Amino acid sequence: MNIVMLGPPGSGKGTQAQYLVKRFGLVHISTGDLFREILKNPDHPLYQEVRVVNEGKLVSDDVTNRVVENAIEKLKDSKGIIFDGYPRTISQAQALDRMMSSVNMKVDVVLDLNVTQEVILYRLLGRRICPNCRKIYHVNDGYTQCPDCKVPLRVRDDDNEETIVKRLKEYNEWAAHLKDYYSKSNSVYISLTIDDVSKTSQEVQEEVIQEFSKRGLV
Ligand code: AMP
Numbered sequence: 001m002n003i004v005m006l007g008p009p010g011s012g013k014g015t016q017a018q019y020l021v022k023r024f025g026l027v028h029i030s031t032g033d034l035f036r037e038i039l040k041n042p043d044h045p046l047y048q049e050v051r052v053v054n055e056g057k058l059v060s061d062d063v064t065n066r067v068v069e070n071a072i073e074k075l076k077d078s079k080g081i082i083f084d085g086y087p088r089t090i091s092q093a094q095a096l097d098r099m100m101s102s103v104n105m106k107v108d109v110v111l112d113l114n115v116t117q118e119v120i121l122y123r124l125l126g127r128r129i130c131p132n133c134r135k136i137y138h139v140n141d142g143y144t145q146c147p148d149c150k151v152p153l154r155v156r157d158d159d160n161e162e163t164i165v166k167r168l169k170e171y172n173e174w175a176a177h178l179k180d181y182y183s184k185s186n187s188v189y190i191s192l193t194i195d196d197v198s199k200t201s202q203e204v205q206e207e208v209i210q211e212f213s214k215r216g217l218v
Contacts (some may be wrong), residue, residue, distance in 0.1 A: 001026070001080040001217065002105055004087070004096075004187070006178060007113030008171040010120040010127075010164070011194070015201045016113065016208060017084045023209075025079045029071050031064060031086040038067070058088065065095040076103040083107075088174050093181050109217065110182040111208065112191040117168055122197040124164050128153035188215055 001024060007013035014030070021028050035053050038044045049063040058064075068086055075081055087093040100106050126139040130146035131154050137143050145152050158164075183189050190211045194204060212218045 001108045002100065003080070003082045003109045003111055004107050004182070005082060005084045005111050005113070006175055006182075008115060008120060008175070009167050010124040011113040011115040012123075012201050012204060013084060013113055016111070016204060017082050019201075019205050020082055020111075020208070026082045027075050027078045027080075028082050028084060029068065029075070029086065030084040031059075031068065031088075032084075034067050034071060035059060061089055061091045061095070064088075064092060065099075068092075068096070069099050072099055072103060076105070080108075081105075087178060090177050090181055093178060107182075107185070107187045109188045109190060109212075110185075112179065112189065113194060113204070114191055115194040117165075119194055119197050119199075120168060121161065121164060124159045125161065127156065127159050129156060130154075188217065190215070 003020060003026070005013050005017055007016075017028055017030075020026055032053075035050050038046055038050045039053065041047065044050075046063055046067065050059055052059060059067075064086065068083075072081065083096070087096050096107065123138070128137045128139055128141075128143070129135070130137070130149055130151065132146060132149040132151050135146065135148070137146075137153060143153060158167075190208075192204065192207055192211065209218060
């Protein structure tokens with residue numbers, strides 16, 4: 001089963017992707033992670049093209065598609081792939097369809113985590129990170145220091161309201177095109193609305209599985 005994940009920053013997309021990886025034995029392709037890997041190696045042939053990531057800009061469709069195609073090629077014998085952060089444009093979605101069909105696969109499911117702005121702001125403005133083990137806490141957990149590493153927890157520079165609202169606006173703009181594209185495709189489209197700040201990632205996981213089972217996917 002191949003899954004495309006959609007969801008704004010702070011939607012818990014990464015956490016849900018990790019859970020699905022374990023549950024279904026899938027492999028995870030995150031274009032953000034692939035680009036960060038390339039940026040660790042200045043000799044990489046795509047290093048120059050990928051550097052725009054550091055300016056907060058999108059990598060070109062052509063380069064992004066090449067990076068994903070290369071990753072799919074290596075993973076074509078896996079039980080399925082979960083795409084996170086890709087596609088971000090219609091042209092990438094069309095390229096993904098072509099790449100998948102060339103290895104006899106398709107996008108089976110699109111999982112859209114529709115998290116409201118209120119919940120995102122609550123989560124990201126309250127996010128506290130251990131600079132040592134990178135574990136994430138919420139200010140309401142009541143810790144001022146990491147319970148494991150005993151160092152003070154930090155707030156990420158981009159976790160401020162202005163930046164979050166800007167990133168959400170950008171996401172809503174590009175995601176609208178993809179939602180439209182996939183709702184007209186043959187992929188099963190699952191949309192979950194998360195509008196309650198107290199909902200845990202465990203509860204979201206359960207809802208995801210319920211939706212999968214309603215459609216005979218588990
Ligand atoms: P992410 O980890 O998904 O937030 O991605 C980090 C950065 O990588 C983004 O801000 C973009 O610069 C770049 N990026 C990730 N995915 C894509 C994509 N599908 N198309 C173009 N650029 C991307």
